[in-house]
Amino acid sequence: MRKAQDRITIGDVAAEAGVSIATVSRVVNGRYGVAPDTSSRVQAVIDDLGYESSLVARSLRSHRTSVIGIIVPDLEPFSTELLKGAARAIHSTGYELIVCAGDGHVGAQVGWERRYLSRLNGTLADGTLLVTPTVVDVAHNAPVVVVDPHAGASPLPTVASQNLEGAMTATDYLIGLGHRRIGFIAGRPDLESARLREQGYLKALERSGIGFDPGLVRVGEYTREATEGPAHELLEMSDPPTAIFAANDVSAIATMDVAQSLGLSVPDDLSVIGFDNILESALSSPSLTTIDQSIQEMGYEATRLLVELIDEPDQEPAHLTLPTELVVRQSCRAVTA
């Protein structure tokens, strides 16, 4: 006797419809070469029994699953915005999306990224999107696209923002407001984006003739938790900065909170500028002046790239760079002489 939770298999459908398994498979996949009335009879049985083909069995046999995977390190704003863009891009294609999320503790387990990727790629998913990966070596012909890649030249296709230019814009903006002591909260040192933003900060300072004070730089690793300590340090200096450029919005918002907990007013006592333009930056108080990198767009473009790569595997790996833009809100103010 069939137990109730047993799946309905293609064999059940075949038996019920009085045809062979092969025929059922053909009508399920719309293959050519099955008589119209057979087809409709089988289809009726399929609908009746509520048959759904097993993704794993299909994958095992045909190496094609019509799903693409995304591996994200956490579910913080950056990742979720990106996911939205990916979901939007996936919509018109025939693919479906599955997400594997790390637990947010970077470095807690190093192996998980490799493991997920190995699981997805080549079996479960036809292609994979890798978001802000830690060191991962990937067979360079696998259908993988990296968003916000690891530092160094990548043999894989990548999607990133104009990090250098954006960081220079942010720094120039603060300089233009008259700030001279400008602190910097850096991002995850392993990521190309973080390095470029730091370079942009340095470059703008030097170009303006202000020069670089190593004492004004701390590492916040793009996270709220890692930012709080360094922000305290900067603000409790005997000669604290009058402005802080944080390498991403999460750090910037954390910095504002620390400032306010120290009795400092943003922007009156301290100007803060971020990078990313996540949703939360518009809602903070004061609302955060920041550099917009349309994160959703990155997810969208990366997904588009990936789908292209799956259909046409032997391409030169593309490296997309999306523009950034200054978004002026309430968290910065000109220095009062």
Add this chain to the structure above:
Amino acid sequence: MRKAQDRITIGDVAAEAGVSIATVSRVVNGRYGVAPDTSSRVQAVIDDLGYESSLVARSLRSHRTSVIGIIVPDLEPFSTELLKGAARAIHSTGYELIVCAGDGHVGAQVGWERRYLSRLNGTLADGTLLVTPTVVDVAHNAPVVVVDPHAGASPLPTVASQNLEGAMTATDYLIGLGHRRIGFIAGRPDLESARLREQGYLKALERSGIGFDPGLVRVGEYTREATEGPAHELLEMSDPPTAIFAANDVSAIATMDVAQSLGLSVPDDLSVIGFDNILESALSSPSLTTIDQSIQEMGYEATRLLVELIDEPDQEPAHLTLPTELVVRQSCRAVTA
């Protein structure tokens, strides 16, 4: 010749190590009955070749995958908070998490939920978490837990909040502030939570003797987009409400934005209270007074329940109800005589 992208299979390992496939499988899974030196030799080859067993093949054969799936309708704040809780709960168990997200357009495609569930359940995943599902009939003995279930008695285990009590608390709070014309922006009519919140609103109004004015109720479907029109309607009435209770925070924030676009000040001209206590509610301006239902906790408990259910399938379906709590912030004010 092996093509570079070909996966390394258990057969490759077996050949390289000079043993049978069965033996390799045994050492991979730590089965009893393989000699220590054979085991270590095989293990060495595994590490050397970087072999990872194919999830789909394993699943097909053994019906166990050590992953649990979550199906969410979108990637809006409620869902993402829930995901965080689930990720936290999964961490200590031996399971891994994969997420399938709809595209947010409720009703756009009705079939996707069923399809995803069918794909996950029984093949890809050992169990599935269903978040705010639209109508879905599930074999009631499948390992599935529902968060914020569909209206009506569910044969499946569920996790929900004290929606009725919370809604009464919210309404009572507004009444206590002296409000008499209190509007309501309802949620998705198919969800139990939305119905209970509306009931709580009604019950509090009647108990206080104010009574219920059907003209003050609109449907916002829990989304920003669906809320804007109804909010406009309420606020442009000849005799508009002095307070609005929105069935979730997303609606409440949208309502505040609409009010401000009409030149109304929150809370001076209009008090707004929400439900959920999503992160954004603390960041809005003014910050939103709301009913806290610890969403992460729901995700956590639901996941815990699911894991339990997988290990011990023949349980009476549990129905968990988590407490809610009033969180007073800046968006409500007493009526000025």
Add this chain to the structure above:
DNA sequence: GGTACGGTTGTAAACGTTTTCGACATCGTT
């Protein structure tokens, strides 16, 4: 009336695992 052919269907192999079962050694016991 035989043959060729197109359309329709079934048979069986393959995908990469896990697991049952039996084979073979080795060793201790009588």
Add this chain to the structure above:
DNA sequence: AACGATGTCGAAAACGTTTACAACCGTACC
């Protein structure tokens, strides 16, 4: 020396599909 117990291992079936191939049937053509 024979036998059973034990430890180690391989052969092969099974999971639910897809697809190459062959088989079959009817029709049209010579």
